[in-house]
Amino acid sequence: MNVLRMQGITKWYPERDVLANNHVDFSVEKREIHAIIGENGAGKTTLMKILYGLEHADSGTVQVNGKQVTIHSPHQANDLGIGMVHQHFKLIPELSVAENITLGREPRKGGLFLNKKEALRKAGEVLENHHFPLNPARRVGTLTVGEMQQVEIAKALYRDADLLILDEPTSVLTIQQVEQLFATMRTLVAAGKTVILITHKLNEVKTISNRVTVMRHGEVVAVRETAAVDRTELANLMIGRDRLYQIGRDPVEQGEVLLEFRDVSIFAGKDVTPYLERVNFSVHRGEIVGIAGISGNGREHIEDAASGMEAVDEGEIVYKGVPTAHESISHLRERGLAYVPADRLHRGSNLSSTVLDNMIVSTHHDFIVGGVIRQRAIAEYGRNLLRTFSINADLDTPVGTLSGGNIQKVVLSRELSALKDMIIFSEPTWGLDIASSEFIYRTILGCRERHMAVLLLSSNLDEIIGLSDTILVMYQGRIAGRFTNSGDGAVTKKLLGDYMLGLHSDHQEAGVGGGFHEE
Numbered sequence: 001m002n003v004l005r006m007q008g009i010t011k012w013y014p015e016r017d018v019l020a021n022n023h024v025d026f027s028v029e030k031r032e033i034h035a036i037i038g039e040n041g042a043g044k045t046t047l048m049k050i051l052y053g054l055e056h057a058d059s060g061t062v063q064v065n066g067k068q069v070t071i072h073s074p075h076q077a078n079d080l081g082i083g084m085v086h087q088h089f090k091l092i093p094e095l096s097v098a099e100n101i102t103l104g105r106e107p108r109k110g111g112l113f114l115n116k117k118e119a120l121r122k123a124g125e126v127l128e129n130h131h132f133p134l135n136p137a138r139r140v141g142t143l144t145v146g147e148m149q150q151v152e153i154a155k156a157l158y159r160d161a162d163l164l165i166l167d168e169p170t171s172v173l174t175i176q177q178v179e180q181l182f183a184t185m186r187t188l189v190a191a192g193k194t195v196i197l198i199t200h201k202l203n204e205v206k207t208i209s210n211r212v213t214v215m216r217h218g219e220v221v222a223v224r225e226t227a228a229v230d231r232t233e234l235a236n237l238m239i240g241r242d243r244l245y246q247i248g249r250d251p252v253e254q255g256e257v258l259l260e261f262r263d264v265s266i267f268a269g270k271d272v273t274p275y276l277e278r279v280n281f282s283v284h285r286g287e288i289v290g291i292a293g294i295s296g297n298g299r300e301h302i303e304d305a306a307s308g309m310e311a312v313d314e315g316e317i318v319y320k321g322v323p324t325a326h327e328s329i330s331h332l333r334e335r336g337l338a339y340v341p342a343d344r345l346h347r348g349s350n351l352s353s354t355v356l357d358n359m360i361v362s363t364h365h366d367f368i369v370g371g372v373i374r375q376r377a378i379a380e381y382g383r384n385l386l387r388t389f390s391i392n393a394d395l396d397t398p399v400g401t402l403s404g405g406n407i408q409k410v411v412l413s414r415e416l417s418a419l420k421d422m423i424i425f426s427e428p429t430w431g432l433d434i435a436s437s438e439f440i441y442r443t444i445l446g447c448r449e450r451h452m453a454v455l456l457l458s459s460n461l462d463e464i465i466g467l468s469d470t471i472l473v474m475y476q477g478r479i480a481g482r483f484t485n486s487g488d489g490a491v492t493k494k495l496l497g498d499y500m501l502g503l504h505s506d507h508q509e510a511g512v513g514g515g516f517h518e519e
Contacts (some may be wrong), residue, residue, distance in 0.1 A: 002028065002066070003029065004062075006024065006027070006051065006061070006065070008023050008025065008059060008060040009021050009024040010058050023219070024060070026047060027358060028154055031190075031194060033209045034195070034211050035198075036197070037202070037238055038214060038215035039433045040404060040432065041217075042216050043219070045198060050167060052082060053074050053075075053076050053077045056072070063402070082161055082162075083156035083163070084165040084166075085153050085164070085165065085169055086167050088345060091140050093141030094155045094364070095139070096139055098116075100124075100155060101123040103155075105158070117313065120136050122158070123136040127150075128421050130180075131180050140189045142240065144300045147295055150329075153181070162193050164188065165196045166197050166198065185197075185208060189445060205234065206230075211225055214238055218235070226280065235434060238434065249485075252286040252287075252451070254287045254469075255451060257282045258453040259306065260282045260317065261280055261302075262315050263278045264278070264312050264316070265277050266397065267313045273476050275298055276301050276302065279302070279315075279479060281479065286452075287448070287469045287470065289455055289458040289472065290463075290464040290465075290470070290472045291455070291471075291472045292472070294459075297457075302351070303424065305317060306338045306455055307341070309329070310327070311325070319337060336420050337422050337424070338415040338423040339423070339424045340423065340426065340456070342427040348411040351399050353398065356396065358411075359410065359413055361414065363417065385414075389410075393410075404430075408440065409436070420452060423455075424457070426454070426458070427460040428458065428463075429461075429463060430459075437463075444456065446467075461493040461497070462493070470484060471484075473499040475499065
């Protein structure tokens with residue numbers, strides 16, 4: 001039985017001259033997990049936004065449970081039993097976890113006033129039932145990226161949707177958390193619900209879905225029973241390749257130390273586990289140091305401290321031989337430190353500004369001569385970056401209208417447009433497709449080959465193992481494991497996951513594999 005049937009869906013954005021959906025037919029059976037895959041810009045998220053009432057189709061019809069409907073808003077979608085977990089979070093930072101989860105369906109006293117106690121109880125119940133270790137009273141603005149993702153999932157589950165759309169839900173989750181999410185999805189399906197999964201991870205498609213729809217350039221190119229198709233065929237359907245890519249690391253001679261953490265501690269408060277506790281490590285020229293860890297165990301604070309965004313309470317951070325305690329972020333950048341943050345939408349870019357404005361925000365002074373802005377030089381500079389970084393956009397396009405991959409490329413173009421000595425990458429491929437991820441990986445390895453120092457912070461163990469020369473695993477603010485990537489494959493994702501969960505903390509060195517394989 002079809003729980004959903006979309007027929008002839010067409011969506012054109014005239015301001016960008018983009019045909020996002022071109023007469024798309026898409027159907028989902030009741031109690032199935034149906035994956036939608038495709039490159040960034042293939043039209044899959046646009047299709048689901050139309051279903052959820054965030055976008056309106058120019059033509060086509062939608063049937064839910066056999067009845068034709070017109071969905072003008074997410075509220076209408078919710079009333080029809082449709083819920084959506086967005087790749088780019090739709091949360092209000094100033095509100096609590098409970099207030100975000102219950103927003104729009106808040107329990108009230110006398111039908112008028114918000115019942116905060118009941119909201120906390122109901123939100124806490126959802127979080128506990130689905131094993132999300134979050135305090136419902138905590139303000140969302142203080143959460144990590146991974147924790148925000150969990151709030152989004154809990155928000156949809158609270159609404160008890162019969163048809164649940166998950167847009168890249170595992171982007172910042174560990175292997176263990178992904179397994180728990182998949183268990184939750186299976187439980188939901190067993191209870192009669194239906195799940196649509198938008199993902200770029202082909203191993204997820206094979207592991208969890210019953211059927212898969214492949215989109216390319218706004219059109220459906222294939223619908224397959226998942227059991228009858230392998231990852232190579234899916235990759236070929238998505239991007240026209242006959243094999244999955246592989247990235248290997250060539251040997252690079254390491255140079256002097258550029259960044260050092262010396263007994264660095266950041267305290268969370270009295271009688272509370274420190275955010276960071278006596279953390280020591282160094283990053284050399286020509287070296288990629290990868291840091292893995294479950295959200296909330298210190299990885300995010302290493303990102304903030306290394307980039308100059310957060311002060312340390314004890315110890316010191318030394319960059320190019322000089323303690324950074326009294327240096328401004330702008331001064332660190334002038335001394336050759338580049339930074340690609342995990343939060344590319346807010347910290348990494350200004351969504352309302354144009355592509356060109358985002359490209360030159362840190363170098364605009366270079367284009368002013370005698371008080372006159374050299375507009376022609378700025379335009380040529382921007383066009384060169386568009387070509388170099390394969391950015392699919394115009395210079396005057398607002399960054400917020402771009403796909404996740406193109407936003408990340410805009411950030412990269414800005415950070416790498418001038419000669420740098422060191423770069424910090426945090427969650428560099430979160431939510432990106434195969435082609436965009438490959439571009440990012442080659443960029444990271446290119447930095448290493450140019451003898452830059454690279455600090456890589458990621459929840460994706462494939463890229464940590466595939467790219468890093470040295471791997472550090474964080475647990476409760478400390479380095480629980482330290483591994484040298486010698487290329488013998490001795491350390492697996494599961495073993496690193498065990499260190500991330502605190503099951504091991506022996507500080508022994510081991511070799512790991514040196515090639516990246518998309519799964």
